[in-house]
Amino acid sequence: MAHPRVFFSLPVRPFLSRRARCSRLFLQDLRRPCVARNRFQSTNAAAETPHSSKNFVSDEVAPDLSHLDPSPEDYSRFIFQDKCRVKIHAGSGGHGCVSYLREKYVEEGPPNGGDGGSGGGIYIQTVEGLTSLHKLARRGIIRASRGRNGQGKSKGGKRGEDVLLQVPVGTVVREVSRYDPVEVEWARIKAAEEASYLAKEEKEVWRDPDDPEDEEGFEETEEAEFNPIQHDRWVLHPAAKPSDFLMVQFPKSYPRRQNIAAMEPKSPIWLDLSKPMDKPMLLAAGGIGGLGNPHFSTRTMGRPKFASRGEGGMMLELDFELKLLADVGLVGKPNAGKSTLLRSLTNSRTRIGNWEFTTLSPSIGTVITDDMKGRPLVESKARRTHFTIADIPGLVEGAHLDRGLGLGFLRHIDRAGILAFVVDLSLGDPVQELQKLWHELGEYERMRGTDPDSTEEDDLIEWNPFAENADRRHILDREPAPISNTNPDGSLPPLAMTPLHLKPWFVVATKADLENTQDQFRDLQKYLSGVRDGSIEHPSGHERAWKEKVCVVPVSAKRGEGVSRIPKLVMELLE
Numbered sequence: 001m002a003h004p005r006v007f008f009s010l011p012v013r014p015f016l017s018r019r020a021r022c023s024r025l026f027l028q029d030l031r032r033p034c035v036a037r038n039r040f041q042s043t044n045a046a047a048e049t050p051h052s053s054k055n056f057v058s059d060e061v062a063p064d065l066s067h068l069d070p071s072p073e074d075y076s077r078f079i080f081q082d083k084c085r086v087k088i089h090a091g092s093g094g095h096g097c098v099s100y101l102r103e104k105y106v107e108e109g110p111p112n113g114g115d116g117g118s119g120g121g122i123y124i125q126t127v128e129g130l131t132s133l134h135k136l137a138r139r140g141i142i143r144a145s146r147g148r149n150g151q152g153k154s155k156g157g158k159r160g161e162d163v164l165l166q167v168p169v170g171t172v173v174r175e176v177s178r179y180d181p182v183e184v185e186w187a188r189i190k191a192a193e194e195a196s197y198l199a200k201e202e203k204e205v206w207r208d209p210d211d212p213e214d215e216e217g218f219e220e221t222e223e224a225e226f227n228p229i230q231h232d233r234w235v236l237h238p239a240a241k242p243s244d245f246l247m248v249q250f251p252k253s254y255p256r257r258q259n260i261a262a263m264e265p266k267s268p269i270w271l272d273l274s275k276p277m278d279k280p281m282l283l284a285a286g287g288i289g290g291l292g293n294p295h296f297s298t299r300t301m302g303r304p305k306f307a308s309r310g311e312g313g314m315m316l317e318l319d320f321e322l323k324l325l326a327d328v329g330l331v332g333k334p335n336a337g338k339s340t341l342l343r344s345l346t347n348s349r350t351r352i353g354n355w356e357f358t359t360l361s362p363s364i365g366t367v368i369t370d371d372m373k374g375r376p377l378v379e380s381k382a383r384r385t386h387f388t389i390a391d392i393p394g395l396v397e398g399a400h401l402d403r404g405l406g407l408g409f410l411r412h413i414d415r416a417g418i419l420a421f422v423v424d425l426s427l428g429d430p431v432q433e434l435q436k437l438w439h440e441l442g443e444y445e446r447m448r449g450t451d452p453d454s455t456e457e458d459d460l461i462e463w464n465p466f467a468e469n470a471d472r473r474h475i476l477d478r479e480p481a482p483i484s485n486t487n488p489d490g491s492l493p494p495l496a497m498t499p500l501h502l503k504p505w506f507v508v509a510t511k512a513d514l515e516n517t518q519d520q521f522r523d524l525q526k527y528l529s530g531v532r533d534g535s536i537e538h539p540s541g542h543e544r545a546w547k548e549k550v551c552v553v554p555v556s557a558k559r560g561e562g563v564s565r566i567p568k569l570v571m572e573l574l575e
């Protein structure tokens with residue numbers, strides 16, 4: 001007798017009609033045991049670092065879905081800032097010391113003043129897990145501490161404490177202005193030397209070589225010019241009187257820098273920190289400490305009464321801007337279910353409500369794609385252990401004209417690596433909805449003046465090595481203008497972003513659990529396969545737009561069904 005299992009394993013497909021088979025597949029796809037919380041560890045990036053999640057729920061445990069349909073009050077506030085301007089001050093150097101050895105039977109001991117300590121420097125480092133610049137923005141002015149003064153008995157001053165600025169990966173740092181005391185001092189010396197050279201030349205012209213009096217007069221003025229009193233460059237012994245400045249013959253003093261200043265980025269600063277950094281990078285070195293009086297001891301002046309002051313620290317005004325907000329940006333109309341989708345994929349506690357504009361500022365969640373033991377839950381070549389998703393406020397028609405929540409959040413879409421279009425299947429034609437979303441993005445791109453179609457052609461300059469010089473000049477003229485040229489209102493020009501239509505994208509069809517959504521889903525699927533094979537125009541209208549792996553994922557975010565395909569898809573696109 002045949003074993004009963006044989007009957008169960010008989011194929012059922014051939015007996016089903018094509019339509020019934022399609023709907024069966026659609027539902028199967030949704031009902032797979034695929035609640036993201038079961039399969040992927042996830043965290044809310046605002047609250048925790050990506051590796052801090054502990055609860056790993058196995059597939060057998062029935063999922064708790066209450067967090068996917070919470071009351072509007074059940075949310076945590078995500079403080080977000082994607083832009084800020086900060087002033088940083090490197091520490092000044094400590095002053096050198098004027099002191100002399102005091103010992104029994106040594107009447108006039110040699111100088112033994114210590115050197116001043118160098119000021120603290122300012123460093124920057126990108127850190128994974130940070131997603132907002134609000135901590136930096138809150139500080140406003142950041143100062144590294146000053147070096148301590150040198151002391152007697154040849155004791156050097158202590159170094160100033162350094163400051164480390166931690167910023168999210170994808171931050172762009174641009175210089176607005178700087179004040180470098182060493183540079184200012186060099187400019188002053190150069191101006192003084194030029195003036196003295198000109199005066200000397202003038203004298204030379206009017207001098208009578210046969211008149212010995214004229215010669216003397218010339219030398220006198222030259223000496224007088226080379227001994228200016230520089231209170232800001234020297235320190236005297238504490239017991240000295242101000243009038244002693246007039247008595248002392250100071251040597252020439254040139255401003256100095258610390259050796260590490262060679263590692264500062266070139267001025268004007270423009271850093272695109274798109275990768276995590278394992279070491280901090282120097283932004284501004286602290287001022288070097290002054291020299292103690294033994295440095296000025298000469299044959300004629302064995303016990304100098306002065307030491308040099310420490311150099312002032314540099315001041316930089318910097319603009320920080322997040323270029324990459326998250327790996328994936330959720331783009332959709334208000335109430336489409338973006339926040340619910342983010343909650344179902346991550347531990348984010350973004351606000352959910354059945355009305356438009358529940359989300360007012362971006363919120364970022366992190367999806368962890370390994371089991372914390374080095375084993376990937378999603379196979380990919382990208383070797384990533386996590387990726388971030390940004391829930392962006394809903395997009396309304398005319399958003400590019402500052403309608404809805406304005407242009408501010410269209411800017412956030414610009415900053416996502418991959419675009420996930422969230423389309424509500426229960427609201428009419430999803431194809432039209434998708435086209436409207438693309439239309440808004442296109443209009444926005446055109447408005448901000450970076451329409452790639454217009455610039456790409458300009459950028460294609462024909463290079464002909466035998467062309468006239470004028471042509472070359474034309475090419476050289478096109479080099480990027482120096483960024484220190486801020487706009488009249490002090491703002492910097494907008495950052496150049498990757499054109500939206502060149503970014504990888506996919507569609508998430510939400511609310512697939514509701515009745516009569518299958519036909520809409522099928523329409524959308526057909527439309528996207530047309531876009532993929534080129535028979536239908538890309539919704540952005542650009543010919544060279546990205547369309548290789550365009551697909552649609554049906555989900556019920558509210559029930560956490562179907563969402564497990566998204567991490568796999570994203571990892572594929574991130575490769």
Ligand SMILES: Nc1nc2c(ncn2[C@@H]2O[C@H](COP(=O)(O)OP(=O)(O)OP(=O)(O)O)[C@@H](O)[C@H]2O)c(=O)[nH]1
Pocket residue numbers: 068069332333334335336337338339340341351352353354355356357358359360392393394395510511512513514555556557558559
């Ligand atoms: N039936 C069903 N309802 C859903 C689904 N996803 C979201 N919803 C509901 O749709 C409503 C809106 O969801 P949200 O996640 O707040 O929508 P949103 O796109 O973030 O809206 P904004 O923040 O205003 O842009 C809520 O009442 C959700 O419970 C789903 O897959 N199925």
Ligand SMILES: [Mg+2]
Pocket residue numbers: 338339340351352358359391
């Ligand atoms: Mg929302």
